[in-house]
Amino acid sequence: MSDTPHLQPSGPGDDEPDLSEILRALTGGDLSANPELADALKQMGVDNLDPAMLQMVQAQVQAMMSGPSDGSFNVALATDAARKTVSAAGDSTVGSSTARDVEQVVQVANLWLDEVTDLQAPAAGARAWSRAEWVEQTMPVWRTLVEPVAVGVGTAIREAMKQQLGQLGDADLSAELGLPPGVDASALVGQMEPMVARMSSAMFGMQVGQAVGALAGELVTGTEVGLPLVEGNPVVVLPANVAAFAEGLGIEAGEVHLYLAVREAARARLFDEVAWLAPALLAAVQSYAGDISIDTERIEEALREADTSDPAAMQSALQGSLFTPEPSEAQQRAVQRIETTLALVEGWVDVVTERATSPHLPHAAALSEAVRRRRAAGGPAERVFSSLVGLELRPRRLRDAANLWSALEEAAGAQERDRAWEHPDFAPSGEDLDDPLAYVARRTAIDADEPARDEMDDALDQLLAQGRAEMDADGAASADDDNEDGGSGAGERKPE
Known part of the structure; x- marks a missing residue:
């Protein structure tokens, strides 16, 4: 015994x-x-x-x-890690007066947007959130985006550990695991698999939580990343982060708040009114993540160098580049869809925001340039996605998209600009960003083929309609006369 x-x-x-x-x-x-x-x-x-x-x-x-034994995403641990990250950086509850200020700012923003777009404001209204609240509200969407990667990483870690342990003999395996004599090491390895899966889930969850927590400390509004992260599409503002962004701009803080609120309100309208847009964006990111290729050699090397008995050491070793450098063809197509759609969204937001703020804010152009520089420098979203799913979330063709929307508006008006979102088949493609004028010409071709109507055209239509009605009436009368003439002798023979 x-x-x-x-x-x-x-x-x-x-x-x-x-x-x-x-x-x-x-x-x-x-x-x-x-x-x-x-x-x-x-x-x-x-x-x-x-x-x-x-x-x-x-x-x-x-x-x-306590995480899932299949190695997927431990969302509870990720949420806890994200909350601890924002707490360590400093976070405070949004007071009632600040919440009222945000509601008033968003109300003004929506009034300005009503003047430049027919897309309606979401019924969800405005929200003033702390960083921790943003973490809580957006984590469900983060889970759907990164879970395919979590499963892939978990599988790769389990396979790498099994391969390493499988190369050892029974004696070496017992020594590696520090087991006393007489213990069946191979049986113990099999029992360890669920634990390894949970550790993988925990490590990836910690990594996601730290990344999302860092992101919460930098975003000024709820969907600044360009993705529909908030259910119901409310206009979300993070007052503490907006105040930090305003520092050093040399612009009055109230004007900065208004400008950023207009951008967020425009984005919220787009996601709320264009039913296909949010699912298409999220599906493209999931498609990329689902086809991601894990660098198993990199993981095996990290596991050999790390102390497998120390979860913190393993997490540190596994951070960094877990993915193979060359994306698959499916991933390349997904990246093109993501970059094109993000550029179209942010380009539309740029154009609409410029139209809405220029008559009211004296520094609208300077604020637009500040946002553009922030994005070009590689914003927080890009760093987070690069570490989690190996994807640089950057609308690289933003200027091309903004030029396209401006050209379409100039040629056909703001209504036609917004109608282009009605169906994905009508929305511009990556090829259209190469030649915006060709897209504008195609969108306006039907109207151009039909000459403008005037009062003479309407009068001519009435005369033609009246003539057709008279002809129909005459034809009906002639038919009645023929029936009366031939009806009395129908079927009768004249006597010889």
């Missing part, structure tokens, strides 16, 4: 043993009996069996081990 104590789960339905039971089993309740373990635990900050500290450590371990 083995002398190893039987470790009980920490509670009903829990898969992991109680941490205090593990420590007591290893030390017999006395750390002095095992100096090496005592020194290791002391370095970790666990130099005694204080119940409160054990409870905290156990809660952290259980949080990591």
Whole structure:
């Protein structure tokens, strides 16, 4: 019979043993009996069996081990990590007076937009959010975007660990895992797979949470990344981040708030009114992420160099470039769709915002240039997506898109500019960005083929209609006369 104590789960339905039971089993309740373990635990900050500290450590371990066993995205851990990130950087609840100020700013922004576009404001209204609130509200969409990558990374990690362990003999495997003699190492490896999957889910969740938390500290509005991250499409403003953006611009803070609110309100109208747009953007990102190729050699190298018993060390080793440098053909097509659609969205927002703010804000052009420089420098969204899904989320052809929308508006008016969003088949493509004037000519070709009508055309139509009606009436009368003449002798023979 083995002398190893039987470790009980920490509670009903829990898969992991109680941490205090593990420590007591290893030390017999006395750390002095095992100096090496005592020194290791002391370095970790666990130099005694204080119940409160054990409870905290156990809660952290259980949080990591409570993720899905298929290696997919641990959204709870990601949300917690993101909240801790924004808390460490400084975050405060938005007060009621600030919320009212944002509502008034958005109301003015919508009044200005009503003058330049027929797209209606969403019914969701305005929101003033703290960074933590933005994290909570957008995490469901982040989950759908990055989960395909999380599954791929988890599978790659499990396969890499299995391959490394499979190359060891039974004795080497037991030594690698630090197992006592007589323990079946191969059976233990099989039992470790769910734990490895949960660790992978936890590590990726931590990485997502840290990235989204950093993003929450920089975004000035809810959908500045160009993606529909907020359900219901409210006009979301992050007042603390707007104030930080306004510093150093030399422009009055109220004017900066108004300009950014107009941009966000325009984007919210577009996502809310154009039913196909948001699903198309999200589907393109998911398509790219779903076809991503994990660099298994890079992961194997990281696992060889990292301490597999230290989740923090493994997470640090696995951060960075996890993806193969060459995208597949499907990914290249997805990237083209994403970049084109993002450029069209942001280009339309630029044009509409310029039309709405120029008559009212003296520094509208300077603010537009500040936003443009912020985007060109590689904004926070680009860094986040590059680390999570290997995708640079940048509308590279923004100026081409803005020129296209301006040309269409000049040729056919603001209504025709906005009508181009009615169906994806009508919206401009990447080829149209190469030649905006050809797209404008094609969009206005039908109207150009039909000459403008005037009063003479209407009078002529009435005369023609009246003539057709008279001809129909005469034809009907002639038919009646023929029936009367031939009806009396029908079927009768004249007597010979």
